Amino acid sequence: EPLFRSLKDMTKGTISEAWADVTKAGIGEAVLSLTRQLIQNRAMVTSLHGPVIWLSLASLCVLDEEDVKRLSSGRWGGGSETADGKKKPVCDNHDDGETVAIIECDSCGNLCGDCDRILHLNRKAKSHQRQIFKEEEEAIKVDLHEGCGRIKLFWITALADSRTLKAMVEFRDPAGPASGGGGVAGVCRFCGNAGSSGLLAMGNVCADSDCQERAQAVCTKTLSCGHLCCGVRDEVSCLPCLHGCKVVSGGGGDETDGAGELRKLTQDGDDMCMICYSENLSAAPVIQLECGHLFHYHCSEKVINKRWNGPRITFRFLMCPICETKQIKHSSLADPLKPMEKLYEDVRRKALMRLEYDNLHQCEAITTRGLEFYKKPAEFAMKRYAYYVCFKCDRAYYGGEARCIEQAGLSDEYDPSELVCGGCSDVASAQVCSKHGTDYLEYKCRYCCTVAVFFCFGTTHFCSTCHDDFQRLTGIDKSDLPQCPVGPGARPLDGSECPLHVKHPPTGEEFALGCGVCRNAQTF
Secondary structure, rough: HHHHHHHHHHHHHOOHHHHHHHHHHHHHHHHHHHHOOOOOOOHHHHHHHOOOHHHHHHHHOOOOHHHHHHHOOOOOOOOOOOOOOOEOOOOOOOOOOOOOOOEOOOOEEEOOOOHHHHHHHHHHHHHHHHOOOEHHOOOOOOEEEEEEEEEEOOEEEEEEEOOOOEEEEEEEEOOOOOOOOOOEEEOOOOOOOEEEEOOOOEEEEEEEHHHHHHHEEEEEOOOOOOEOOOOOOOOOOOOOOOOOOOOOOOOOOEEEEOOOEEOOOOOOOOOOOOOOOOOOOHHOOEEEEEOOOOEEEHHHHHHHHHOOOOOOOHHHHHEOOOOOOOOOOOOOHHHHHHHHHHHHHHHHHHHHHHHOOOOOOOHHHHHOOOOOOOOOOOHHHHHHEEEEOOOOOOEEEEEEHHHHHHHOOOOOOOOHHHEEOHHHHHOOOOOOEEOOEEEEEEEEEOOOOOOHHHHHHHHOOOOOHHHHHHHOOOOOOHHHHHOOEOOOOOOEEEOOOOOOOOOOOOOOOOEEEHHHHHHHHHOO
């Protein structure tokens, strides 16, 4: 990453204008080198073992809009004129007189890519002599969508995301997918496999289990441009065409919203899903989030169901992976989002209450203009305090301040069954708060003066640090444990005041702190 940042700075002239020109020239040369790749080096195995494809992918991570306009030839799959101003040949199999041809066949005439693929799936047609127009063979299209650079040639599409440094390469066969039998075969709309028997003889989805599962979720409508909708089934309005087809705004068709306005896209079907980074968007049903970004439906659902990493509750996973400013929201995700929204409100309510009882609801971080949490008390509270999900009651409970956990650098490996709130792990018969019940019941860590997070063996409360070191601590004789004040990891602290500001039994014994909210307010 530091290398890519340095290259981007160099292209912006941070060092000097001379270095900027040299850097941009090097990046452009790395991209354009794909157009000069010899035919014998275009096979997948050969390409991946050579430097050209890797240098091209690296260059995509440092592209800017100026580079994109300069590098694109303007001839790939669009434009009606060649570089020297001559009119491009059009597809003889289309009646519109506009669809540009990229293949010349001695039997079928000039064909676009789709017609060439379909007409030559027949075994008898495979012997036709075909060649790519020279203009198209050398043409290159460079795009920059949502920070993801993309190169498109007639034989390859390569994408790289500058933020995650992940990439995807698709090698294309100009002759189309092979057919195993006679007759015109069907082509799977998801994986691109072809066949003339089985399910592909009747439709456009193959028998692969993944493709069949995706077929159950995909929209079955055909858009006004003639392409199949790539959105999800039962959407109020269809997803606009991922092939880049234009629809007149205000037409009130399936591709428009309720007001008749065309839904705008900043990505297309050839872009990779920025969640899985392994397939094009067109390879599975797609949803458009409220922020406008596109992702596979099943990838978005997995992100929600997987939830956060580690024991502490965090909600960053609910943010759009591209813009990270708006939450993942779509009508098809309503069911998996419901429990997450309920949990969010629970954590938010408890964090705000604790912030108020700690007398921090008017602190400088919230009242000072220009700071990150200015007029955002809920966000400040949820970042300051650490909450966990109780394995027994499935509710959020307090586990100390987040900064203590971050400073300890704890592992994300844990047993969820050991995360138990004070109310569900009341082994000391704590007094129940008449105001808050057991919602905020807290325990002291058996081995230090810290609020407990884990409850293990059915008998012992641990803070996060002591839990990670439980094998050593449980082997220490009770008489050898340090006495209050004690820091995480059974580490003796200087001074005489307990960090919890309470009187408690000697280290090594269970102790219920009582209601955390009322205790902090000194009213319990």
